[in-house]
Amino acid sequence: MSPQPALAALIRHVRAELERAGKSEAALDARLIVEHFTSTTRTDAVLDPERAVTPAQLDAVRAAVERRMANEPVHRIIGHREFYGLKLKLSAETLEPRPDTESLVELAIPYVREVAERRGKAFILDIGTGTGAIAISLLHVEQRAHAVAIDISQDALATAAANADMNGVADRFEPLLSDYFEGVKDQRFDVIVSNPPYIPTDGIISLQPEVRYFDPIDALDGGKDGLVAYRAIAEKAAEHLHDDGVVLVEVGYDQPEAVEMIFAANGFALDADATDFGGHRRSLAFLHKR
Ligand SMILES: C[S@@+](CC[C@H](N)C(=O)[O-])C[C@H]1O[C@@H](n2cnc3c(N)ncnc32)[C@H](O)[C@@H]1O
Numbered sequence: 036m037s038p039q040p041a042l043a044a045l046i047r048h049v050r051a052e053l054e055r056a057g058k059s060e061a062a063l064d065a066r067l068i069v070e071h072f073t074s075t076t077r078t079d080a081v082l083d084p085e086r087a088v089t090p091a092q093l094d095a096v097r098a099a100v101e102r103r104m105a106n107e108p109v110h111r112i113i114g115h116r117e118f119y120g121l122k123l124k125l126s127a128e129t130l131e132p133r134p135d136t137e138s139l140v141e142l143a144i145p146y147v148r149e150v151a152e153r154r155g156k157a158f159i160l161d162i163g164t165g166t167g168a169i170a171i172s173l174l175h176v177e178q179r180a181h182a183v184a185i186d187i188s189q190d191a192l193a194t195a196a197a198n199a200d201m202n203g204v205a206d207r208f209e210p211l212l213s214d215y216f217e218g219v220k221d222q223r224f225d226v227i228v229s230n231p232p233y234i235p236t237d238g239i240i241s242l243q244p245e246v247r248y249f250d251p252i253d254a255l256d257g258g259k260d261g262l263v264a265y266r267a268i269a270e271k272a273a274e275h276l277h278d279d280g281v282v283l284v285e286v287g288y289d290q291p292e293a294v295e296m297i298f299a300a301n302g303f304a305l306d307a308d309a310t311d312f313g314g315h316r317r318s319l320a321f322l323h324k325r
Pocket residue numbers: 128129130131132133136162163164165166167168169185186187188191213214215230231232233253254255
């Protein structure tokens with residue numbers, strides 16, 4: 036690589052390096068890294084391919100490529116990612132939100148809208164909010180909704196609050212440090228939503244290095260059988276739901292039946308479900324049989 040390459044040549048160079056290292060998303064990663072560290076857009080590379088890259092920008096791109104070679108996910112390197120059309124900041128203790136979780140947001144939207152139509156407001160509880168991805172997306176779609184967003188990580192809550200602010204919903208977003216429902220007091224909600232940790236402890240070792248070493252362990256570890264969080268949520272959810280309220284959870288690809296049984300044992304019946312991009316039943320909605 037020449038000491039001062041042009042923008043388009045740099046993208047091609049980084050892509051080739053990542054391909055040689057066997058990175059499956061080399062083209063996308065190269066584009067995101069170069070765009071981020073040269074403060075350019077895709078359009079710049081197309082309309083102004085000979086645009087000069089400064090030595091400082093080149094150093095930053097080189098350092099980022101090294102991090103990617105060491106398996107750090109590209110969105111952690113650039114510090115943010117898109118979720119449901121919104122830009123969200125990431126931090127050390129936030130899970131990188133996944134496209135599959137958008138199916139949970141889509142399943143939740145009609146419930147949130149219906150309550151907002153009927154009562155003029157809708158109250159959401161997001162358990163294990165991480166970046167705030169789910170709650171912020173719902174607040175963005177439904178202006179009459181308010182959310183309490185729980186996490187056990189103070190770092191995650193600070194990031195979620197910053198994301199709520201960045202996406203214009205901070206006045207309807209309340210971060211709460213809490214171990215599941217512990218800090219919720221006696222407030223009741225219309226919609227309880229959660230993408231909890233659900234990987235069985237023994238399965239974490241076999242996850243891709245990008246996940247195992249870079250997503251926070253508290254966001255992954257679902258206990259011995261991966262179902263600890265669902266039990267904690269199902270056991271207490273009815274105490275925090277309005278009579279016609281709904282609980283929606285994301286589940287692992289092989290967990291829908293087990294999670295249905297846990298909720299059934301706590302008086303809930305399946306009302307709807309949604310599949311992810313791979314065709315797995317990924318999001319489940321439950322109503323309480325009172
Ligand atoms: C799988 S991540 C989901 C993050 C985000 N909701 C999303 O979908 O991208 C699970 C989140 O639950 C939080 N968490 C883990 N145990 C918890 C607990 N006992 N109480 C509250 N939050 C918890 C983790 O810190 C993490 O942010």
